Amino acid sequence: MSMNDLIATIKKVLEEVDVVLGWTRSPAAGVAVPARFHTPDEADGAIFDSTCTHNLAVHLPRLKNSKVGIVAKGCDARSIVQLIVEGEVSRDRIRVIGVPCPGVIDVKRAWRCFGFGKKIEDAGGRVHMEGRSMPREEILLHKCHQCQDQEPVIMDLAAGDVKSVTPPPPPDKTGIRERFAAMSIAERREFWREQFSRCIRCYACREACPLCFCRDACSMQTREPHWTGGQVNAIESEMAQQVRTSHLAGRCTGCEECERACPVGIPLMLLLEEQNRIVEELFAYRAGMSLEDKTPLLTYDVNRDGGWR
Amino acid sequence: MPKTEVKIIGFLCNWCSYAGADMAGTARMKQPASLRVVRLPCTGRVNPLLVLKAFREGADGVLVSGCHPGDCHYNEGNYYARRRMEVLERMLPALGIDPARFHYTWVSASEGAKWADVVNEFTRRVKQVI
Incomplete structure (x- = not known):
């Protein structure tokens, strides 16, 4: 896919929608940032590369009154489908532009290696930063290592050939998943206590999550019901995250936005990945795969349920 | 070293398990004093967060019990509960x-003896892991 394909597709979609959600390059940070394109002139700044990590579906519930075009990677498309299934977004108000995604990189990790604000460019399977470079697959987000959905499940137009994407690279070697899996239950208790002692309760995890759309009524913050207090300590923060995790049971598409947005780097996906695995195991269900789906915890099946033990 | 006294929170449905527990009591079946009962209209009311919050507030064990699947007073409440509790x-x-500190089960209003067994067995199990 060339950028011209993308820009031309956005311009075409702009003829029938009010705004297109996409990415542009931030001159200051050197990486992609989300952008809203209202006019064809604005659309000339559109880009798509492996720094386009954001899941733009998060903006859809906030744009209920306009017709919206959205540039979507395979994983973002699953979030869009889930939003439609839950009635938060209406199918006929949106136009989805699918892009062939080579996997997106962990920008924070790249900045840690190369310095904040360095311009990051992606060419020939390598990520380049001011003369230095490293193979893209060494710095991909974890979700990209196990990606099964490179072709968007919902799509009106494609910018480029979404089928001709590279296969998912081998699993990453950061090791936190292996370490967590090997821990005893008591060690995990300590692990979470330590992790959540760093939580500053900024709710970035919730704001970045496309499916946390309750906004003012979020149970992580409400006084009634009072599931958790607002104090910034490990116990309250852990409970707050348990609230969020359980509310995403059978709904989370695994887009990893919560973990990416977390400013103190709490590995929230350890909980959500485990929950998604359990939901798939019990109900043979992955969220956001089809518009006909029903969220498994909002239904039941008399004939199939209960054989679990 | 197993703890001698444990605190178990029981979320019981009003129509089956609560009546079953009542029956075990009136029949003077021996059961440990570890259980604190919260009576709910239906297990469909049991938000998994109630269980997690009970653990956070210091419960040693949490027991959820309702009507047998198919016998729900509200027809389908325990079908939903079953999925949630399993996850x-x-x-x-x-x-x-x-x-091992969590258990969900189904006890009907006529199963007083089964209720006593459930409480005894679960208390024993919780004491082992606490």
Whole structure:
């Protein structure tokens, strides 16, 4: 896919929608940032590369009154489908532009290696930063290592050939998943206590999550019901995250936005990945795969349920 | 060294398990004093967060019990509960909570003896892992 394909597709979609959600390059940070394109002139700044990590579906519930075009990677498309299934977004108000995604990189990790604000460019399977470079697959987000959905499940137009994407690279070697899996239950208790002692309760995890759309009524913050207090300590923060995790049971598409947005780097996906695995195991269900789906915890099946033990 | 006294929170449905527990009481069946009962209209009311919050507030064990599937007073409440409790039970190890401290089961209003067994067995199990 060339950028011209993308820009031309956005311009075409702009003829029938009010705004297109996409990415542009931030001159200051050197990486992609989300952008809203209202006019064809604005659309000339559109880009798509492996720094386009954001899941733009998060903006859809906030744009209920306009017709919206959205540039979507395979994983973002699953979030869009889930939003439609839950009635938060209406199918006929949106136009989805699918892009062939080579996997997106962990920008924070790249900045840690190369310095904040360095311009990051992606060419020939390598990520380049001011003369230095490293193979893209060494710095991909974890979700990209196990990606099964490179072709968007919902799509009106494609910018480029979404089928001709590279296969998912081998699993990453950061090791936190292996370490967590090997821990005893008591060690995990300590692990979470330590992790959540760093939580500053900024709710970035919730704001970045496309499916946390309750906004003012979020149970992580409400006084009634009072599931958790607002104090910034490990116990309250852990409970707050348990609230969020359980509310995403059978709904989370695994887009990893919560973990990416977390400013103190709490590995929230350890909980959500485990929950998604359990939901798939019990109900043979992955969220956001089809518009006909029903969220498994909002239904039941008399004939199939209960054989679990 | 097993703890001698444990505190178990029981979330019981009004129509079956609560009546079953009542029956076990009136029949003077021997059961440990470890259980604190919260009476709910239906297990469909049991938000998994109630269980997690009970653990956070210091419960040693949490027991959820309702009508047998198919016998719900509201026809389908325990079908929903069954899915939620199953996901919750399997999530507990990842959250750092021993799944042996949680149990969900079905006890009808006529099963006083079964109720006593459930409480005895679960208390024994919780004492072992606490």
